[in-house]
Amino acid sequence: MHISQIQWIFISLTLGCVVTQGLVLRILNLRKLRSSYPAFFRYNVLCLAAYAVTIAPFVYFCPQYYYLFWVVNVLLMGFEFFVMYEVLVNALKPYSALIDLGKMLFRWAGLFLLLAALLTALATSGTHDNKIVAAVNLLERSIRLMQCGLLLLFFSFERRLGLSWRSHSMSLALGLGVYATADLCISYLSAHFAAWGTTLGILGNCVYLGTTCFWAYCLANPEPARKNVLDSPNKLIYQRWNDALLASPFGGAGNLAVASADSFLPNVEKTVERVMARKMMH
Numbered sequence: 001m002h003i004s005q006i007q008w009i010f011i012s013l014t015l016g017c018v019v020t021q022g023l024v025l026r027i028l029n030l031r032k033l034r035s036s037y038p039a040f041f042r043y044n045v046l047c048l049a050a051y052a053v054t055i056a057p058f059v060y061f062c063p064q065y066y067y068l069f070w071v072v073n074v075l076l077m078g079f080e081f082f083v084m085y086e087v088l089v090n091a092l093k094p095y096s097a098l099i100d101l102g103k104m105l106f107r108w109a110g111l112f113l114l115l116a117a118l119l120t121a122l123a124t125s126g127t128h129d130n131k132i133v134a135a136v137n138l139l140e141r142s143i144r145l146m147q148c149g150l151l152l153l154f155f156s157f158e159r160r161l162g163l164s165w166r167s168h169s170m171s172l173a174l175g176l177g178v179y180a181t182a183d184l185c186i187s188y189l190s191a192h193f194a195a196w197g198t199t200l201g202i203l204g205n206c207v208y209l210g211t212t213c214f215w216a217y218c219l220a221n222p223e224p225a226r227k228n229v230l231d232s233p234n235k236l237i238y239q240r241w242n243d244a245l246l247a248s249p250f251g252g253a254g255n256l257a258v259a260s261a262d263s264f265l266p267n268v269e270k271t272v273e274r275v276m277a278r279k280m281m282h
Helices: 005-030 038-060 064-091 096-123 128-157 168-192 194-220 237-247 261-281
Strands: none
Touching: 005 038, 005 194, 038 064, 064 096, 064 128, 064 168, 096 128, 128 168, 168 194
């Protein structure tokens, strides 16, 4: 079957991503970073598997390509969600209580995204395929917005966290945020300028290829030493939050989601007794 010039461009960009993400996996293994970023490692493995599975149906226009594309897209979105959590945990390493808080927030965010996608599918009229597409699109755009938010968070508090933009966590967040921004812009333009669809698709693949090259470059270089923000003479807001969470009934057990009733009820009783004593004095 004849392969058009546009298809050759997409195939070339895909092969470029295969090479760079294979290089990322090799660097993660050689520099012993796989244990620090297991979700990011698995994400790159899934990307390589996705390229191998979808390249043939794309070239030969198999009807299965449509279903493979959406299944793979959902899996990649899930792994990108876990990569965001992984990056945040590595950035907040000195603050154990804040990590617990972030874990709880990510769990609720994941549950909310699944419920929103389900409700979107139920509310969408049309065929079964239309419902799936609507749900996946909502899920994808929500995760892209979260990636942009994570990048803005690091932009705003990078100095207070004592991180360098050459650190691995910041590099991964920067790559995710830049690609998420480009993908959201491309999605918007594709919806309003259908004639530019092919050109915008090529542009999106070029941005992702650039992102994978950036990850490979940053991971190959040594990570700069992190500033010890805990020894700073000025009490940082993150440390104050961390201390407050550790001092709370939730922080002692290391789990912000569940509190012990044995420790909670006596505190309530003491509070009631103090209030009643004050009323009697007045």
